[in-house]
Amino acid sequence: MNNELMMILEYIEKERGISRASLIRALENAILTASRKSIHPASKLRVSIDPANGNVQAWAQLEVVDTLPNNDQLVFERAKERFPDVKVGDVVEWEVTPRNFGRIAAQTARQAIIQQLREVEKENVHNEFANRIGHIINGTVRRFEGGNIIIDFGKAEGIMPNKEKVHGEQYMPGDRINALLLRVDTATSGPSLVVSRASANFITRLFEREVSEIHDGVVKIMGVAREAGSRTKVAVASSDPRIDPVGACVGMRGSRVRNINNELGGERIDIIPYSSDICKYAVNALQPAKVQSVSVNEAKHELTVKVSEEQSKLAFGKKAQNVRLCSHLLGWGITIKTESAKNVVGKSIAEQLKQASADLAKSLEISGETADILIQNGYITREGILEAGLDALLSIENINAEEITDAFARISE
Numbered sequence: 001m002n003n004e005l006m007m008i009l010e011y012i013e014k015e016r017g018i019s020r021a022s023l024i025r026a027l028e029n030a031i032l033t034a035s036r037k038s039i040h041p042a043s044k045l046r047v048s049i050d051p052a053n054g055n056v057q058a059w060a061q062l063e064v065v066d067t068l069p070n071n072d073q074l075v076f077e078r079a080k081e082r083f084p085d086v087k088v089g090d091v092v093e094w095e096v097t098p099r100n101f102g103r104i105a106a107q108t109a110r111q112a113i114i115q116q117l118r119e120v121e122k123e124n125v126h127n128e129f130a131n132r133i134g135h136i137i138n139g140t141v142r143r144f145e146g147g148n149i150i151i152d153f154g155k156a157e158g159i160m161p162n163k164e165k166v167h168g169e170q171y172m173p174g175d176r177i178n179a180l181l182l183r184v185d186t187a188t189s190g191p192s193l194v195v196s197r198a199s200a201n202f203i204t205r206l207f208e209r210e211v212s213e214i215h216d217g218v219v220k221i222m223g224v225a226r227e228a229g230s231r232t233k234v235a236v237a238s239s240d241p242r243i244d245p246v247g248a249c250v251g252m253r254g255s256r257v258r259n260i261n262n263e264l265g266g267e268r269i270d271i272i273p274y275s276s277d278i279c280k281y282a283v284n285a286l287q288p289a290k291v292q293s294v295s296v297n298e299a300k301h302e303l304t305v306k307v308s309e310e311q312s313k314l315a316f317g318k319k320a321q322n323v324r325l326c327s328h329l330l331g332w333g334i335t336i337k338t339e340s341a342k343n344v345v346g347k348s349i350a351e352q353l354k355q356a357s358a359d360l361a362k363s364l365e366i367s368g369e370t371a372d373i374l375i376q377n378g379y380i381t382r383e384g385i386l387e388a389g390l391d392a393l394l395s396i397e398n399i400n401a402e403e404i405t406d407a408f409a410r411i412s413e
Contacts, residue, residue: 006054017155018120024049026120031056040096041071058097064090122186125156129184129193136205137195141175150191151177158193166197166229169265178263180205198228206263207234210256213248220245222274225329229267231317233285233325237274246271278303278332285326289314302333309381312338312356318378320353356380364407370400382411 009027013020032039032047035058039045042060049056062074066088069075074094079086086092129137139153147162149171160179171177179195180202186192196202203224213219219238226232236245249271250257257269275281279294282303292306307315315336316323327334336352353375361371363382377396379385385393390408394401 003054009054012117018117018124020051022120022124023117024051026117030115032058035101038098039101042096043072045096056097056102057095058101059093060096061091062094064088064092118189122192125192126184126186128155129153129181133181133183134201134205135181136178136202136209137181137193138176138178141171141173141177143173149177151179151193151195153193156193157191158195159191160195160197164194164196164198166265166267168229169197198226200224200226200232203232203234203260203264203269206260207249210259211249211251213238213243213245218243219248223329225325227321227325229265231268231270231321231325232264233270233272233329235272235274235281235285235329246273278330281330282326282332282334285329286315286322289322291315300333301331302335303330304335304337306337309338310383312336313378313380313384316353316356316378316380319376364411366403366407367400370403370407373399374404386411 009020009023012018012023028047028049031049032045035047036045039047039058040060042062044061046059047056048059060072062069062072062079064076064079064086065073066076074092076086076088079090079092079094082094083090083092137153137158139151139158141149142152142157143150145159149160149165151158151160158179158181164182177197179197180199182194182196182199184192185194201224203226204221207221208214211219214221214236218240219236221234222237223235224232234249236249238245238248248256251259257271261267261269270287272284272287275284278296282294282305283291286305286307289307289311291311292308294306295304296302297304305315314322317325323334323336357368357371357375360366360374360380360382361368364371364385373396374380374385374393379388379393385408390405393399393404393408
């Protein structure tokens with residue numbers, strides 16, 4: 001077994017990055033556990049492996065006695081042969097290696113050795129990655145299992161669950177991938193690292209990596225609202241009045257934000273200046289829509305934002321995404337009020353969209369289903385529909401082409 005054992009130790013040390021000392025400790029424990037009955041009946045046993053040649057030996061701690069010994073005792077006359085100065089009552093370590101112990105260990109401890117090696121490897125993974133939780137790590141896509149991506153991070157394998165993936169991103173085995181380390185789970189038998197690309201914190205770390213002012217603490221990210229794969233809003237502030245936080249994040253000719261955008265596969269990123277004044281903050285967050293006024297209901301933690309009818313499309317955004325992200329970013333409920341829809345005050349976003357759909361159906365003389373599809377795609381007013389043009393409207397998925405063509409002809413007259 002010696003030569004085989006040394007080859008295994010050398011291979012695992014190089015390929016898995018586990019120190020030989022750790023491997024030997026694991027093997028000693030494994031062999032002792034699996035072979036205890038075949039070694040000696042003593043209660044205190046240990047197994048040692050010579051790291052130089054792989055020799056395996058077993059030792060028992062035995063009390064020296066001058067009477068008939070039990071399993072944990074050694075008769076004085078025999079002990080004196082090896083330890084001339086021994087006295088009755090002393091405890092000595094006595095070699096109890098069975099014949100052909102190498103073969104016995106190889107046959108009985110294989111599975112235990114594998115388990116011990118796994119535990120050592122898991123411990124190394126934890127030590128390596130525990131202080132990197134919440135940071136971006138880079139790996140290589142290996143395979144796909146049940147909608148999850150399995151990633152090789154060098155010293156450990158990771159998993160990106162389906163819910164942590166970005167919709168629309170496609171990977172192939174061998175592709176390099178950046179992801180945020182969410183947690184290290186060494187208790188399971190599968191991949192130890194759980195990672196994400198859909199987390200809002202992934203955005204924060206990307207900005208820290210690209211924007212030196214954020215890394216240095218001069219510019220601070222005050223909030224992130226994200227719908228992964230589609231759009232993100234990032235609020236930033238500067239502790240130095242000489243530094244424009246938005247400009248620092250955008251970079252010269254947009255270089256910094258473009259690098260982040262490329263990493264995210266084209267996900268739209270809105271960078272807005274933070275303000276402690278909630279009204280001003282809301283105005284900034286709703287950009288590019290131009291806000292006429294903001295009123296605050298502290299009791300309900302709600303903002304009522306007034307915009308012109310022409311700006312309502314921008315304020316809501318496609319499928320109400322803009323107002324939804326703003327509400328998440330601010331942590332306040334937001335009600336959009338337009339000049340032609342004064343009765344929406346106090347209604348939820350869903351109720352506002354329902355009212356807007358009904359108004360649009362009436363204005364264009366179209367069905368409620370068609371109006372809903374237009375609203376979901378960001379077309380809220382007659383003016384917005386005219387501005388979009390018939391070709392853009394006909395390209396909308398599931399739109400009633402005949403109905404929208406007739407309606408467009410009527411409002412274009």
